[in-house]
Amino acid sequence: xxxxxNTRVLVQGITGRIGSIQTKYMLEYHTNVxxxxxxGKGGMRVHSVPVFDTVQEAVxxxxxxxxxxxxxxxxxxxxxxxxxxxxxxxxxxxPEHVPVHDVMKMKEYAKEKGVVALGPTTPGLLVPNLGxxxxxxxxxxxxxxxGIVSRSGTLSYEFAGILSDHGAGQSTVVGMGxxxxxxxxxxxxxxxxxxxxxxxxxxxxxxxxxxxxxxxAAYIKAHVTKPVAAYIAGRLSPQGKRMGHAGAxxxxxxxSWDGKVAAFREVGVDILRSPIEAGQWVKAKGLTxx
Amino acid sequence: xxxxxxxxxxxxxxxxxxxxxxxxxxDPEAALRAGLDLGLxxxxxxxVLVGGRGKAGGVLKCETPEEVLTFxxxxxxxxxxxLVPKELMVEKACEVEKxxxxxxxxxxxxxxxxxxxxxxxxxxxxxxxRRHPEKVNKFPLPIDGGFLPYQARGLSKELGFSGExxxxxxxxxxxxxxxxxxxxxxxxxxxxxxxxxGGDSICLDxxxxxxNAALKRIRANLPNPATRxxxxxxxxxxxxxxxxxxxxxxxxxxxxxxxLGMCSMDIIGDRLRPANFLETGxxxxxxxxxxxxxxxxMKPNLRAxxxxxxxxxxxxxxxxKGVVRFIREKGLKIPIxxxxxxxxxxxxxxxLRSGGVEVVEETDTESAVKRLCEILxxxxx
Numbered sequence: 001x002x003x004x005x006n007t008r009v010l011v012q013g014i015t016g017r018i019g020s021i022q023t024k025y026m027l028e029y030h031t032n033v034x035x036x037x038x039x040g041k042g043g044m045r046v047h048s049v050p051v052f053d054t055v056q057e058a059v060x061x062x063x064x065x066x067x068x069x070x071x072x073x074x075x076x077x078x079x080x081x082x083x084x085x086x087x088x089x090x091x092x093x094x095p096e097h098v099p100v101h102d103v104m105k106m107k108e109y110a111k112e113k114g115v116v117a118l119g120p121t122t123p124g125l126l127v128p129n130l131g132x133x134x135x136x137x138x139x140x141x142x143x144x145x146x147g148i149v150s151r152s153g154t155l156s157y158e159f160a161g162i163l164s165d166h167g168a169g170q171s172t173v174v175g176m177g178x179x180x181x182x183x184x185x186x187x188x189x190x191x192x193x194x195x196x197x198x199x200x201x202x203x204x205x206x207x208x209x210x211x212x213x214x215x216x217a218a219y220i221k222a223h224v225t226k227p228v229a230a231y232i233a234g235r236l237s238p239q240g241k242r243m244g245h246a247g248a249x250x251x252x253x254x255x256s257w258d259g260k261v262a263a264f265r266e267v268g269v270d271i272l273r274s275p276i277e278a279g280q281w282v283k284a285k286g287l288t289x290x
Numbered sequence: 291x292x293x294x295x296x297x298x299x300x301x302x303x304x305x306x307x308x309x310x311x312x313x314x315x316x317d318p319e320a321a322l323r324a325g326l327d328l329g330l331x332x333x334x335x336x337x338v339l340v341g342g343r344g345k346a347g348g349v350l351k352c353e354t355p356e357e358v359l360t361f362x363x364x365x366x367x368x369x370x371x372x373l374v375p376k377e378l379m380v381e382k383a384c385e386v387e388k389x390x391x392x393x394x395x396x397x398x399x400x401x402x403x404x405x406x407x408x409x410x411x412x413x414x415x416x417x418x419x420r421r422h423p424e425k426v427n428k429f430p431l432p433i434d435g436g437f438l439p440y441q442a443r444g445l446s447k448e449l450g451f452s453g454e455x456x457x458x459x460x461x462x463x464x465x466x467x468x469x470x471x472x473x474x475x476x477x478x479x480x481x482x483x484x485x486x487x488g489g490d491s492i493c494l495d496x497x498x499x500x501x502n503a504a505l506k507r508i509r510a511n512l513p514n515p516a517t518r519x520x521x522x523x524x525x526x527x528x529x530x531x532x533x534x535x536x537x538x539x540x541x542x543x544x545x546x547x548x549x550l551g552m553c554s555m556d557i558i559g560d561r562l563r564p565a566n567f568l569e570t571g572x573x574x575x576x577x578x579x580x581x582x583x584x585x586x587x588m589k590p591n592l593r594a595x596x597x598x599x600x601x602x603x604x605x606x607x608x609x610x611k612g613v614v615r616f617i618r619e620k621g622l623k624i625p626i627x628x629x630x631x632x633x634x635x636x637x638x639x640x641x642l643r644s645g646g647v648e649v650v651e652e653t654d655t656e657s658a659v660k661r662l663c664e665i666l667x668x669x670x671x
Contacts, residue, residue: 018603022603025633073503074506074507094603096571096572097502097503098503099474099501099503099504099507100396100474100476100501100503100504101434101471101474101501101504102504103401104396104401104402104403104433105433105434107401107402108401108402108433123602123603135602135603136602137600137601137602137631137632137633139631139632139633139635140631140632140653150549151549152547152548152549152550152552152553153547153549153600153602154545154546154547154549154550154599154600154602155547155549155550155553157600157602157631157632158550158553158600158653158654158655161631161653161654162653162654164653165652165653165654178547178548178549180396180398180476181396181398181401182401183401185399205549207548207549207552208552210398210399211398211399212399215399231553233549233550233552233553233556234552234555234556235556235559236555236556236559236560236564237552237555237556238535238537274553274556274557274655274656275553275654275655275656276654276655276656276657279654
């Protein structure tokens, strides 16, 4: 899902320390990385991948149609406009600390142009044995039929690792991004999993705060036919200091562990109290095997 | 980072939002001088970064010089939701007829700013939100500015105001939205905005929370966020770029990623008591993990440390060297259990084991916590 045999990956910020090493890992996982972009470094090669000054050139020369960002946070907004304007419709924004007002602009532009964008602060996207865009450590993943979507990066690895140990592979693993505003909401990822013929069950890895899970529960009730399980991190987290009143107002009092779990239970989503329970869940649902 | 009320008011004032005359003081004598200078009655307001300050007794009205002295002495000693104020605002008391609520915030789900208005504001505004949502107006704002004065007038009208009141409120709405954009705020709030019988508006309390990720490009003199953190270990954490949360127990937790950290805390918390929670983010180096160990062990009476990290973006083998260097240099004796998976995991395990760290090779946090419990049990018997 999202990433397939026709995906030609561009790496933005490829000449940086992280961009370069992660490109190596993506190539080792047989991802079809066709180009890199770092303004001012056009003409170089990184792990034999050609580097261009602009996204437009990279697209023209290599047919890149998806991009993963290792761009410094203050430069992400500009890079995002450049990438969308060059016609790319799948973007993974790995960096953390991107200003929220920039993310709001990116989200609106992505919606307007029909772009699927993950992040910021996302480990990206991985389809076992096919490729990955981002930083997921490949050794933990196995091909199979379970889709994972996670708000937390490292917990997506934990769940993939546990499923792999229990003989249940993954169809696609998606990191949504951990920021208060993300470019693509959980509901939209669930829609993709529901439509994906290779996904037969879905695990949602959520966490306290925000209202992604509450909105997802309403969506699942109306639109999702595949079995769904959810884990919510932060059951024992101390309540954050409340900042003013407006947060409580925007869509009522939401965001607590109890509230999210209740919302999921009500629509028939199985609740996992600990990641290890994912192993029993895939067995019970017959989702083991490739 | 949330600013103190007086800092927010100083900013609002430079934009032309009317605020009462005030002084900021650090002792009762200065409070008295400020009170006499401003003219009584005055309000004394504890400068603490918590919500519900008024209800917690952090705001007092003084009619006489004696009251200014006694009440300020009281406030400098009073704990308000766990915080004792270092500064008080002494503010000229205002006669107002109505108190309304104005807030401009980021709607995280929709990813856009939203303006929230209620003609009933003040300390009970959350009750109004809960019980009478129909009395609250919400207005989605454009994402990059472009909010116009006529729209502010329309909103002010919808609140039921006319004449001078409508004009003065719409001006404040317009300016508050301007502050929100120009300071890249997550929240800009006036609660309450006082409206006098003559229709004048005045900002009686102010909240401004700015996005730490945008601080460098906001052209204004804003404080360093680290200086706003009360707990000294939490403050040191901010200084080295990690998130540290102080808790009551005796098991230290270091994780790479907030989700994994919360998950570790949930599993540990079912059987043991976490002492703290340190989340490294994506910038692990040898030095950073050394510093993380230093922070976590600043907590007295620690029984064990639990490390849960993944090598995705993080070079965990480098981090492992920092952990081991710390153990050796400090002669750390308490048990350390580590789960470290992903890129270069075998190398990481070897380094950790060389420092006496108990490495768990299983993929699930549950197993690692089980091991931690076993080790602590064994230590006890």
